[in-house]
């Protein structure tokens with residue numbers, strides 16, 4: 001891969017790891033980000049173009065300057081709880097503005113569009129493992145905003161767009177080189193919160209709900225290392241390049257295929273850190289599903305992708321990153 005790839009949201013957690021993977025593969029990652037949530041320090045492997053995905057004029061400038069061969073679209077708001085309180089914010093930033101981005105991609109004839117979707121689009125699971133064919137029944141405005149983008153991509157495939165939606169399960173861990181990692185504000189994700197609590201760098205963790213219909217009452221999630229996720233984006237670009245000519249929109253789950261409960265993650269973090277993870281019990285968070293674990297057969301067979309980092313490695317990398325990250 002030798003050409004520019006536009007990475008919308010490239011200053012964020014997953015986007016910065018995608019940029020690193022692209023650079024390692026010989027591409028030039030052009031980060032397009034407002035920096036509202038991301039960090040300039042995380043943009044290390046290519047130029048930073050500040051801009052909003054809802055700004056058609058700015059997109060035209062950046063597409064004309066860099067002529068990207070592909071776009072990876074990770075830009076968006078990510079907090080499930082906030083989306084329940086402020087749904088319009090999510091439907092505007094995540095869905096409507098992506099419409100502007102899709103139009104720009106079609107205008108400039110970009111050959112591949114890879115979109116960051118989420119397992120949250122499935123809602124309450126009807127099967128043990130979630131395959132891409134599971135019904136979509138979002139239970140939060142965040143998930144709804146992503147499901148609507150997927151629909152828009154299917155429509156745009158009718159106009160010639162070549163797109164892949166990657167439904168991530170829970171991204172965790174940090175770059176093995178220690179240069180980048182998860183730094184959300186506020187942080188709402190389990191592994192960094194558990195790590196901070198264990199290391200005395202943050203408050204006690206609050207376990208959000210212990211009365212779910214799961215073996216130990218806490219939510220069950222499928223955790224996948226961010227560097228494994230990053231590799232899948234490169235494979236999705238290659239997959240689109242090899243797909244039959246014409247418009248296309250294909251969807252792939254990206255997870256580990258294994259579920260761990262919140263209580264199991266707390267116990268494993270304590271074991272690896274060698275100290276207890278201070279935690280208390282709180283109420284369920286609106287918008288959370290009891291269990292989300294992916295069937296990743298399609299990504300394995302279709303993309304030739306296989307996650308390689310287990311939960312212990314994800315926790316070790318998170319602990320290492322949280323000790324040294326800029327705060």
Ligand SMILES: NC(=O)c1ccc[n+]([C@@H]2O[C@H](COP(=O)([O-])OP(=O)(O)OC[C@H]3O[C@@H](n4cnc5c(N)ncnc54)[C@H](O)[C@@H]3O)[C@@H](O)[C@H]2O)c1
Nearest residue numbers: 009012013014034036037038052053074075076116168171
């Ligand atoms: N983190 C996860 O576990 C997870 C799981 C499923 C899906 N996702 C999706 O992956 C993507 C990346 O997640 P993340 O954890 O890296 O989030 P993040 O907040 O770290 O990164 C998102 C980036 O997008 C930028 N951004 C937001 N709105 C923008 C806009 N309108 N124009 C330009 N830039 C904008 C932010 O400044 C930020 O740098 C998101 O779309 C998220 O919904 C994440």
